[in-house]
Amino acid sequence: MIDIKFLRENSELVKENIRKKFEDHKLPLVDEVIRFDLRNREIKQELQALQAKSNQMAKQIGGLMKQGKKDEAQVLKDEVAGDKGRIAELAEEEKTVEEEISRRMMVIPQIIDPSVPIGKDDSENVEVERFGDPVVPDFEIPYHTDIMESFSGIDLEAAGRVAGNGFYYLMGDIARLHSAVISYARDFMIGRGFTYVVPPFMIRSNVVTGVMSFDEMDAMMYKIEGEDLYLIGTSEHSMIGRFIDQIIPEEQLPLTLTSYSPCFRKEKGAHGIEERGVYRIHQFEKQEMIVVCRPEESPMWFEKLWQNTVDLFRSMDIPVRTLECCSGDLADLKVKSLDVEAWSPRQKKYFEVGSCSNLGDAQARRLKIRVKSADGKTKYLAHTLNNTVVAPPRMLIAFLENHLQADGSVTIPEVLRPYMGGTEVLIPKKSGK
RNA sequence: GGAGAGUUAUCGAAGUGGUCAUAACGAGCCGCACUCGAAAUGCGGUCGUCCGUUUACGGGCGCGAGGGUUCGAAUCCCUCACUCUCCGCCA
Numbered sequence: 001m002i003d004i005k006f007l008r009e010n011s012e013l014v015k016e017n018i019r020k021k022f023e024d025h026k027l028p029l030v031d032e033v034i035r036f037d038l039r040n041r042e043i044k045q046e047l048q049a050l051q052a053k054s055n056q057m058a059k060q061i062g063g064l065m066k067q068g069k070k071d072e073a074q075v076l077k078d079e080v081a082g083d084k085g086r087i088a089e090l091a092e093e094e095k096t097v098e099e100e101i102s103r104r105m106m107v108i109p110q111i112i113d114p115s116v117p118i119g120k121d122d123s124e125n126v127e128v129e130r131f132g133d134p135v136v137p138d139f140e141i142p143y144h145t146d147i148m149e150s151f152s153g154i155d156l157e158a159a160g161r162v163a164g165n166g167f168y169y170l171m172g173d174i175a176r177l178h179s180a181v182i183s184y185a186r187d188f189m190i191g192r193g194f195t196y197v198v199p200p201f202m203i204r205s206n207v208v209t210g211v212m213s214f215d216e217m218d219a220m221m222y223k224i225e226g227e228d229l230y231l232i233g234t235s236e237h238s239m240i241g242r243f244i245d246q247i248i249p250e251e252q253l254p255l256t257l258t259s260y261s262p263c264f265r266k267e268k269g270a271h272g273i274e275e276r277g278v279y280r281i282h283q284f285e286k287q288e289m290i291v292v293c294r295p296e297e298s299p300m301w302f303e304k305l306w307q308n309t310v311d312l313f314r315s316m317d318i319p320v321r322t323l324e325c326c327s328g329d330l331a332d333l334k335v336k337s338l339d340v341e342a343w344s345p346r347q348k349k350y351f352e353v354g355s356c357s358n359l360g361d362a363q364a365r366r367l368k369i370r371v372k373s374a375d376g377k378t379k380y381l382a383h384t385l386n387n388t389v390v391a392p393p394r395m396l397i398a399f400l401e402n403h404l405q406a407d408g409s410v411t412i413p414e415v416l417r418p419y420m421g422g423t424e425v426l427i428p429k430k431s432g433k
Numbered sequence: 434g435g436a437g438a439g440u441u442a443u444c445g446a447a448g449u450g451g452u453c454a455u456a457a458c459g460a461g462c463c464g465c466a467c468u469c470g471a472a473a474u475g476c477g478g479u480c481g482u483c484c485g486u487u488u489a490c491g492g493g494c495g496c497g498a499g500g501g502u503u504c505g506a507a508u509c510c511c512u513c514a515c516u517c518u519c520c521g522c523c524a
Contacts, residue, residue: 055505376462
């Protein structure tokens with residue numbers, strides 16, 4: 001969501017930005033907004049003049065009524081009645097025009113950061129840096145569900161019967177490992193100065209539309225029947241939503257928070273063959289980090305945020321790389337975004353385990369998250385950022401594949417052992433494939 | 434889920450159809466005066482948002498949210514949200 005004043009004064013820039021994102025079908029929206037905006041201000045001028053007049057008259061009528069001059073009051077009443085129709089007409093048009101503006105503004109993309117590589121889809125994302133050696137062992141790495149089964153750690157069949165495709169039962173050591181990763185990630189972030197939060201797992205529609213674009217909403221969000229409530233797709237939603245309509249004193253910034261939540265996603269669209277198992281599911285758990293900061297600090301926080309995820313994965317000896325999202329792969333609210341990918345020795349390629357985004361003032365504008373300057377004289381929109389710390393089901397894939405030994409056992413990295421009751425290695429319950 | 438009471442500026446709170454909505458009254462905060470300094474006291478200032486002319490102004494909207502009645506709504510009516518108390522139910 002961009003500022004309509006900015007659009008008014010920089011329409012070419014806004015159009016250029018749309019082209020960069022290969023969303024040319026949205027180009028006409030810019031001039032449409034400008035037309036509607038012009039009309040909107042004309043309406044306001046006429047409407048407000050009429051309202052001022054009628055306020056004035058109402059006061060006069062009040063005075064006359066008090067003095068008992070009913071006849072004189074009646075004359076004024078009749079005069080006001082004459083404007084009533086026009087006022088209603090203008091108010092109606094104002095409403096329509098503002099809806100037209102807002103509908104278009106909601107889909108005009110945020111101005112992307114100049115550093116974002118230009119490309120039309122995720123195939124043109126750009127690798128930035130690798131951390132750790134992507135090792136390919138000399139034995140075959142089974143599919144992650146097979147590894148889990150060797151520990152009697154997963155039951156997808158029963159989950160299918162109970163909830164359908166896209167759900168899972170994790171069991172035993174695998175379930176424990178899942179919890180251990182979450183707990184470790186939580187403490188990892190607390191250690192980096194973030195405040196731990198457990199947020200609501202459902203949010204109202206006004207928060208939903210405040211934190212994400214329509215496309216994302218349609219593809220992701222589950223609605224609760226008969227209620228104005230949606231299951232969160234990530235705790236970012238309720239964490240950013242927490243600041244709706246708030247004016248935050250500048251001294252309190254930056255707000256650095258880490259939150260735990262289950263995440264619910266429709267995952268509309270085709271699922272590839274490599275997305276079986278727990279890779280792409282309707283429900284998973286995630287440790288998230290969000291930052292609300294001053295605009296000039298958001299690029300700095302962006303760098304810090306993704307670094308946290310890289311460090312977390314490296315502390316568990318999992319090779320990762322960072323990948324910058326190109327313009328066409330960037331959701332409309334995002335200024336810049338970077339994926340963290342973990343190494344899959346089975347697929348011999350990296351796959352996404354986290355996503356770090358700078359939303360600029362887009363969410364803040366929609367949700368009215370403002371900052372009051374230290375001297376109290378000015379107010380401005382905050383910047384918001386979010387990043388995955390870790391989403392265990394998906395990270396378990398990377399974990400199991402990278403720590404699997406030739407004998408089918410899985411070693412537990414030092415940092416996780418305290419969360420696993422001191423366990424150093426998981427021994428298969430039955431022979432793996 | 435049922436019953437009752439609430440929601441007004443930074444906070445407490447008055448206001449039940451019209452010169453009481455830049456909001457009484459009290460407190461906090463900022464400035465000034467008084468003071469060697471402080472306290473006390475006195476005076477002044479202490480919302481948001483939009484439109485228009487732009488050092489400054491003028492106007493619209495906002496009393497939990499959204500509708501309605503009226504020339505005029507904080508006040509009357511409807512719907513909804515939230516808070517508190519009691520009951521029920523539950524972890």
